[in-house]
Amino acid sequence: MSNPLLQDWTGPHGLPPFADIAPTHFQPAFDEALARHRTEIEAIASQAEPPSFANTVAAFDASGRLLTRLEHLFYTLAASATSPELQAAQRALAAPLATHNSAIYMHAGLFARVAALYEQRERLGLAPEQRRLLDRVHLDFLRAGARFAPEAQARYAAIMAKLAELNTRFAQNVLASENGYQLRLSTEAELAGLPGFVRAAARQAAIDRGLEEGVHVITLSRSLIVPFLSFSARRDLREQAWRAWVGRGDDTGDTDNRAICREILALRAEQAKLHGHACYADYALEDTMAQNQAAVMKLLECVWHPALAAQAREREAVQGAMAAAGATHALEAWDWRFYAEHAKRARFELDEAEVKPYFSLDRMVAAMFDCASRLFGLQFKARPDIAGYHADVRAYEVFDADGALRGLFLQDNFARPPKRSGAWMNAMRNQSRALGATPIILNNNNFARGAAGEPTLLSFDDVRTLFHEFGHGLHGLLSSVEHERLAGTQVLRDFVELPSQLYEHWMAEPQVLKKFARHWQTDEPLPDALLAKLQAARQFGQGYETLRYTASALVDMAAHALPQPPADVVAFERDTMQRWQLPAEVGMNHRMTHFQHLFSSAGYAAGYYVYLWAEVLDCDAFDAFVEAGDVFDGAVAARLRECIYSSGNSREPGEAFRAFRGRDPVVEPMLKDRGLLPA
Structure with missing residues (x-):
């Protein structure tokens, strides 16, 4: 039977045939992709022509296309729609993929050509982007051990392979720890203090897990556990949930990550020493x-x-709320959010249960698209006919103001058991003019899904997360570079959060809120008085x-x-x-x-x-x-x-x-x- 991963991907915008892909397809597909990449690298390194930017640096950037598209797909599925079979494939492939990467960046013939160009960089007449690519590629080789002696290279490659295995085990342990926890609430006493939106989300989480009527479930998804810690009147249950949340990976069972952390730190210290660094x-x-x-x-x-x-001042307000509630126990970590919510309500007359109905997911998605349109002229066209890897995925074509296609944006918003926690952006394809590639950008969130027939309601913090990840998404969608290595979010790590965090600012702008924050039942806009309270309580x-x-x-x-x-x-x-x-x-x-x-x-x-x-x-x-x-x-x-x-x-x-x-x-x-x- 043919392997769909090795066929042309003829889906819209070059998407793979998600429905036809099985975990067993990845190992043979990667075997083929690694072999093709090695052949391409040998051809670049062994050519008779002297090195030039085009035949070495640009050719290297364009190599490994099959491998790149497989990796983008594989890691997307491993994070967002995993399974025991896919996790097994991930464990099996971690070390071989890392070993291949080391072999490429330690390839003596290829590095000799890159190094020769780098030595002549001032005399090559390169355009600014070409010079930047040469600098970055040369540094990539150095940081991967290209100049190490053979024995050091062998040890370095072994370290990187082992780290890849340990990173995979760590992530899978966290996912198993999170998926293995359920705080079941079955009685009104156990639900005490929880407003309707938390109860609805907890009931939906129970439905998603196939639990019986009347049961509500608190999971370790941030969009569910934080509201639970903020509103539950049951201090004993808050403590249980808090200990589970902070204790992930710190146990004596199969998901214990303590030894893995230590081994990763040891290998990284050795990696640094090979580069001549103290740590x-x-x-x-x-x-x-x-x-x-x-x-x-x-x-x-x-x-x-x-x-x-500032926290000391906040503690005074929190302890005041405890005193007002008649609480005589010491202030513990599982108490803070509960009494901070009371203090905020008393000080600002602001109740999240009053605010949340104005922040439906669909309207906040419309708000983030509208801001991108007003700032950058982008237009978003929903494509419900484009299928993703899961039914939750929504697809949008993105166009510039002149109607030119900018890329495809995919959004996967809901928490579910086979998906890792947190929120993130990744590219399923990076932009590159040299490769004729428009970007395919994916945002993942982990919002608690609303009840059947009702919208998903977001907290103000959830809205911030939505805008944050879309800021990363815009960084990928608006990328306009020649070479894939320089595209989108592939920037220095302490610069990559600038576009995402900057975009958060627009979500709190009054003109944006007045237009899009509307009550999901009455369609009334966010009242001025409530907006004023939100602004007053912001800090x-x-x-x-x-x-x-x-x-x-x-x-x-x-x-x-x-x-x-x-x-x-x-x-x-x-x-x-x-x-x-x-x-x-x-x-x-x-x-x-x-x-x-x-x-x-x-x-x-x-x-x-x-x-x-x-x-x-x-x-x-x-x-x-x-x-x-x-x-x-x-x-x-x-x-x-x-x-x-x-x-x-x-x-x-x-x-x-x-x-x-x-x-x-x-x-x-x-x-x-x-x-x-x-x-």
Whole structure:
């Protein structure tokens, strides 16, 4: 039988035939793709003609097309629609794919040609994007060990293969831990305090899992557990749910990630030493805007102490709410969100149950599309006839103002058991003029689905997530570069969050809310009084949230700054937070044993700080619109598209920001936005 992965993909926009693909198709397809790629690399490396940009660098960028499209598809399905069979394939393929990547970037003949061009780079007369591609490709080879001695290369390749296996095991353990937990609520006493929208989402989660009538389920999806912790009047159940949420991967069963974390840290430390660095953080930060630990720590410390002070003020309000409710117990981590909600309601007369009916998913999707249209002239055409890998996937063709096709946007919004937690963007195809490729961009969210016949209602935080991921999506859709290696989000890690976090600003703009935030039953717009309350309460809780984020970033940096891994990652995490005096009731965004940013891949390892780094950039960038007097100012938006969203990695990020803003970024707008400036 023919393998559909090895046939031409003739679906709309070149999508694969999802319905025909089985997990067993991937191993033989990857075998073929790896063999083809090796043949292409040998042809580039062994050609008689002297190296040129076209026959070496551009040819390398264009190689491995079958492998690239398989990887995009494979990792999309592994994250969003996995199965035991697909997970088995993922485990089996992890090391071979990493080994192949090492072999390509350690290919002596290919690197010799790239290095020869790099040595002559000033004399080649390259266009700016060509020069940038040469620089980046040369650095890719160096950071993969191209100049190592043969023994060091063999060890380095073994490290990378083992890391790929461990990253896969870590991610699958987190998914199994999350899918294995259900807090079943069957009585009115167990549902006490939960507003209608939480009950509806919990009942739908039970239906999705085939549970009997009358049962409600709280899962570890953020869009479900956070509302539960915020509203449940059952302190004992809040504690159960909280312990399950923070305890993912920290257990003695099959999903225990403690030893895996330690082994990953040990291998990364060895990887860094092979590159001549004292620790992995130094190696990772070498290719970032920050460049060194000192710059990262300066930024983290800049917010830590003001956030501690802000959280102390918030604690007074929370303890006041406890006293008003007659609570005499100590304030614990599973109490914070519950009483913070009470404090917010008392201080601002703001109740999330009153707000949420105005934020239906469909209307917020329309809002994010409308903002993209007003800023960048984009038009979105729904294509319900285009089938994705799951029935939840929605497809939209994206067009420029002149009617030219810009790409295909796919959106997968709902939490479900075979899907990993969190929210993310990925490309199923990157843009490239040289390859004639328009992008196919996917956004994944994990919203709690509304009850049958009713819309999915989002919290304000959910709306922010929706806009954030679409900001990444726009970075991919608006990409306008010649070469695939420089396309879209393939930028330095502490720059990649700028387009996403910047786009969040528009979701809270009054003119956007007044147009799209409408009550799902009455169609009435968000009342001015309620909008005023939302704006007044915007910075309440920022001390708490800033500490949770920064605590995770500090643990990340501390762990990757060690020359050897800690003996016990849980004790190390606890000791690190004690040194920084993190209040016990706050906790961390991500504990190490489920910290997928760090341990499912190396993408954010020694790099979780990047959200704060990019926040400095995005707050300063949004101020350009504020200064222009119009958050949709056409001239500023055109400059933003050209310098930030469309340029991908074709420009050095600091230069790209200066081209947009006219200067380097300043930190004050970020501190002001979080309410952390001194009074």
